[in-house]
Amino acid sequence: MYAAGMTELEKGPLGRRRGRGARERILGASQQLFREQGINSTGMDQLCAVAQVSKRTAYQHFAGKDELVAEYLRRFDPEVMPTVFDRADLTPRERLLAAFEMPASTPLCPYIGAAVELHDPEHPASRYAREYKTSIAARLTGAAREAGATDPEQLGEQLALLIDGASARTRVLNRESWSTAKAIAVVLIDSALPASSAR
Amino acid sequence: MYAAGMTELEKGPLGRRRGRGARERILGASQQLFREQGINSTGMDQLCAVAQVSKRTAYQHFAGKDELVAEYLRRFDPEVMPTVFDRADLTPRERLLAAFEMPASTPLCPYIGAAVELHDPEHPASRYAREYKTSIAARLTGAAREAGATDPEQLGEQLALLIDGASARTRVLNRESWSTAKAIAVVLIDSALPASSAR
DNA sequence: ATCGCCCGGTACCGATCGGTGTACTTAGCT
DNA sequence: AGCTAAGTACACCGATCGGTACCGGGCGAT
Incomplete structure (x- = not known):
């Protein structure tokens, strides 16, 4: 199963601190772009630009575009x-x-x-x-x-x-x-x- | 309008001879591939390979993939x-x-x-x-x-x-x-x- | 036979795709 | 302060996309 629960707070159990919410910006941009122009028509470059997130960061939060798409649907x-x-x-x-x-x-x-x-x-x-x-x-x-x-x-x-x-x-x-x-x-x-x- | 009429016979009026039906094979492959695996997932290379048609020939019959897709829907x-x-x-x-x-x-x-x-x-x-x-x-x-x-x-x-x-x-x-x-x-x-x- | 038209094969083009590597800067806790 | 994880910037990779150039062959009509 995927980590569907970590919506906006840190993981909790361990005292893991939380950097500036890059993950949330990525999901936000996904909601906007995937809905507006479709999934296949939205490149990761554009998505990261809109989210104001480095591409490197995006791939540290999501194993790949597929996983991001799945999470986008779960968040919808x-x-x-x-x-x-x-x-x-x-x-x-x-x-x-x-x-x-x-x-x-x-x-x-x-x-x-x-x-x-x-x-x-x-x-x-x-x-x-x-x-x-x-x-x-x-x-x-x-x-x-x-x-x-x-x-x-x-x-x-x-x-x-x-x-x-x-x-x-x-x-x-x-x-x-x-x-x-x-x-x-x-x-x-x-x-x-x-x-x-x-x- | 498109030349939707020239299905399998030559144009008629002028004594235009008819090459081997490349156009029909292209449309046939479109029906199969576009339906089976979608439009965006079907490349022109694969389509031409299935149709046993040169890529050059395909682009002589259709101005581009967009037009081919439209004709594919019309033929459906x-x-x-x-x-x-x-x-x-x-x-x-x-x-x-x-x-x-x-x-x-x-x-x-x-x-x-x-x-x-x-x-x-x-x-x-x-x-x-x-x-x-x-x-x-x-x-x-x-x-x-x-x-x-x-x-x-x-x-x-x-x-x-x-x-x-x-x-x-x-x-x-x-x-x-x-x-x-x-x-x-x-x-x-x-x-x-x-x-x-x-x- | 010879000419001209389709057609197939193939290499190639620029653009874009998803994804990575590396080195640097920031932010937050202790 | 100082350490560490998170984030940034940017170049870069191989693959694949739609589309084109060029060349050689087959075949029908004359």
């Missing part, structure tokens, strides 16, 4: 999705629909982009993309269960597919498709809920 | 989609559902792949991908209208989104998602048809 964790499932002020049904409220700030879910660009299912980043997408479906399934769906697993998988569809279609057409996805979600949810716990 | 036209809409033996409803019968031979619709890999909305291939995706939605809308949908445009766009979702999700998860997409399509169609021309 869109600010939207996680919070959606914790909002207690929403009904289960509203929580399911909230996943489709994309503020157009998300051009393309980077997990799809990484899987397509890297083109290797065994690449660390591809593995994590799979893992993450599965976890999203699981969370949707959980919310569907709370909402009282007759087949929560099916509804969760269906909603996950809608999210990916809107993401891919938005990218290809250069035009947002989240409203369409949400309209479908409404139909699916209404037809999957026994009309009892509709609200 | 999956054998599945076009035929689906012409099958007179199916009811309109069955025709709408037939679009989701993917024989697992389609790993990822190459239009999505191209748009993600090339990462430039103005790239000729990206333009054509947009164009093609729009035409698929239009054809679905047409079929939806024949089926008597209350809002054919909406249903067509929704079904198109399902196709893209299944395609993207299949790629990321390395596991087919067409059955899920079809299940959603059934719900959408049944809810969009006034139950009169259900069959």
